[in-house]
Amino acid sequence: MNTLLEAEHLTKVFAQRGKEPFKAVDDVSFSLQAGETLGIVGESGSGKSTLAKMITRLTDITDGTLKFQGKDITKLKQSQLRDVYGNIQMVFQNPAGSFDPRRTLGDGIGESLRNRGMKKTDIAIRVKELLEQCGLDGELAKRYPHEVSGGQCQRAAIARALAVEPKVLICDEATSSLDVTIQKQIMELLEELKDTHGLSFIFICHNLALVQSFCDKVLVLYDGKVVESGKPDDIINEPKEAYTKKLVDAVFE
Incomplete structure (x- = not known):
């Protein structure tokens, strides 16, 4: 299979004034194949979102190695990350908060296309296509984030992520x-x-029921560490760790 992402011993440490440094992600390794869905589950504070930001290089990596299609992207900076952003996109929890409230949804979706030098008329056509592809009326491009529902705004956020035709979508x-x-x-x-x-x-979620139905494999994070990994059915039906069993019981009891 074609390996897209390969993470080896990823670690993120945050300095804290007057306190011991905080290790948010601790020695996490995984691989992601083309066409595959990796679920990452755990309670709030387990390190899921920090790991996502490391993968997208929105947060610097303290230690470990991250490769995309065999290329080491661990230490890339600024303009060097252009290809990474074109291949790996993220959809956030709060869709309205991920858009600039002063700009229309169409402006937000078309921003990456403008940055690539696409003509204004072509951008308008492409934005309409993307919205329709995500189940929305193309006219919503003229609306502002606060003028649409949460579901519509999240679809628009997915349309924005798809604009650059990424290979990996992190939810x-x-x-x-x-x-x-x-x-x-x-x-x-x-x-x-x-x-x-x-x-x-890469599907980051606290709901194991959704992970079971959507993902090919799953990592269970606790306190920044991977405590269990494997196929969702195996982990849900026969959890090996007490923490994983607690997550399963919270959904399926």
Whole structure:
């Protein structure tokens, strides 16, 4: 198989004034194949979002190695990261907060296309296509984030992430702020994108039921460490660690 991402012993330490340094991510290793979905689960504070920011290089890596398609991207800076941002995109938990409230959704979705030198008329066409691909009316490009529902805004955020045609889409609790009905619709959209575009996903979530239905394999994080990993069915049906059993019981009891 074609390995897209390979993480070896990733560690992130944050300095704290007057306190001992805080190790948010501790010696995490994994690989992600083309077309594969990796779930990362754990309670709040387990290191999931910090790990996501390390993978997207929004946060510097203290120690360890991160490779994309065999190329070491661990220490790349600024303009060197352009290819990384083109291949790895993230969808955040709070869709409205991820857009500039002073700009329309269309402006936000088209920003990466402008940065690549695309003409204004072509951007408008592409933004409309992206919105429609994500189940929205192209006219929503003229709306501001506060003028649409949470579900519509999250679909627009997914459209924005798809604009650069990434190979990996990281969803950081992308459905947790949505009600159950909208959550189901967003998951159906992600499944469709997985099938039609061959996207690879890193799906960060605290809900093991969603992970079981969507992911090929899963990492269980606790206190920044991987305490268990494997296929979702195996981990949910026969958890080896007490912490994993607690997560499973919270969903399936």
